[in-house]
Amino acid sequence: MTIWIRNFNFLILLLFSVCYLYQIVFVFIRLFSKRKHYDADKLHKFAVVISARNEGTVIGELLDSIHRQNYPSNLIDIYVVADNCTDDTARVAREHRAIVYERFDHIQVGKGYALNYLFSKIDTKVGLEAYDGYMVFDADNVLDENYVAEMNKVFGSGYSVVTSYRNSKNYGSNWISAGYALWFLRESKYLNGARMQCGTSCAISGTGFLVSNEIIRENNGWKHHLLTEDIEFSTDSIIQGRIIGYCEDAILYDEQPIRFKESWNQRLRWAKGFYQVLGNYGGRLMRGMATKHSFQCYDMMMTLAPATLLTMVTLVINGVFGTAGLLLGHLSWVEMTIEAIIGNLVGIYISLFFFGLVTTITEWKQIHCSGRKKILYMFSFPIFIFTYVPIAIAALFKKVTWVPIRHTVVKSVQEIRG
Template structure:
């Protein structure tokens, strides 16, 4: 019985040690908030020219609001172009995008399916039309369901102008208050912005791109000959590749955009299944190189270690520990005397793991809700309820991670239907505090 207890202790201690740095991140984020207010605002030396690249597949319900929010930016309009790739569309996404003032390329390819291929198509068309990828200083990558704050480009330009060739931003949600699934996503993304990317930026280590809402220099696109990240999670692959090549990904917390989260468990299951499988793909492809680079170049240790732990399947290690205890229970069932000894140890371990996980996620959610209260688009009641459902949402990653390990996963489109303009979001912010 001591062997079972010892194995459990070793696994839990190992996980605590490996991820302890993220608790340090929390302290840095809270301290850094006070110091940031005392620092003078950076004035950019140049207003750069940008293009927004939007890969859209049957997004006629939402594409117009994103383009309108881009056109309404507090930034010279002649320095912003909007490029939409209507990717295998069977609706009028292309027509709506054109009517809103976007440059539209229509792509029809049923073999090379996915956002990465659509982005590469857009960049190649820009090179063909403009003569070079560097016709723009940088490219914003967005999903069609997003909308952006009026000062988004202005704020991102400040960070870009400081020399960061990849910059990510604050990912908020349009539909936090729909149900426990949307609030679960939303809290995680707010936490990611505030307590992961923010402290990384303070420490001047590398941040990480998360799906959408980021800026990349045209020099990087030119160096790569377009967009070459085509795994199931092209965003995390793009982050890892750039970190390994010595780039420091920046973060601009004053640039906010709003994302739509899946509202049904089926959609959420499919999306997170793709994310989990994509993380495995990136880990298997780049994990060894990240560890090697962390020890090869000391200045890259934190960035490489941090990214490796982001990819590491900690969920599987926890599940493995629980399964080990269940196996001991099954084996002990054939011997009543042995079962009496094994049962309390195994159940105590499983119970401890579940309660600890719930309390940890509750604490993370509580801290995030408190500090990001004014940014969250929901009533006070729904914000409080989300604290209790957030750990349950995170627990659903356990079966998803297990199935993704063995199942073949392909990219599937997510239906977006929350048509909400930036003006509507601003009104919601005023009335739901």
């Protein structure tokens, strides 16, 4: 039996290594290759679209940051859908010079439905073709003053979808907000950044992205309505062979949860949404891998694959081996399984710490909190990721609906940077 235990854990380690080794390669690609820079072919006209639910506290700062852009104001129109709001979101948005539509629909709930409603209003008002592209933000975001100008450069280079660099308004609040923020920094720098340099497709991540009017018109608005509409859109685009671009110089700041209950609910929705996308699109991703030898299909499959769930299954199976050894009096089985469980956890912690360490070092100036906290949260980052394991399990069995996250951090870019 000890041979079975050893072989089982070796195969699991080999499986993880084979599946995710490319992400370590991505790190070295970013560290040692020169990043390409883009120049604007022309100044495109954009519409900013924002879905907001009870965001009267924070939406004004986002709108002000858009008005402060180093880009001609006549080429940026701002649209807000106040979605099922019970506060003054609509009034605040209008006071900050946005075109506002109010939506009340308690059946079709979620950002995807709200965006589709907003696109239908834009189409009726001026026609979807009135804009070259649409920038999508969440109400808690604020933008660097060069955000639109930098996105325009990459968009003009032929990318019909462009995502941006995602930073945090409240990195230093606690280990939870830092866990989110460090993950998004790593995703921006060492996943999307490396993908961009390799010429493969990036993936959008919730907020801060640009979509061409051709795609919106082709889709007749926004057609993606699963719990993670961003990942669904990315997956659908990749299956169609579309290359999503990335603009590292377009910097966006958003607010991360600081309470574990809110974090649990948000990540439970994300986990359930990933399962939905995998169930709906997994077969087509596999066909893309098999028939087209598509790396971007493989990359997206690894993004969707429930690695946290496999980790828990591995720990449970080792626990079964150990319990059987204890009941049957085979202490060598128990020792072997304890050693395997500890080894697995330590190995995962070290790999996550590596990503957190590299990201913290290279993005040190972009992380806006004290040096002590930057160092401390490198060590808590793997623990934050470990909390995904019970969330991934709960998402398998629990019915999950969209629940809004409360946002309260009101800061300008200058205040964030200190």
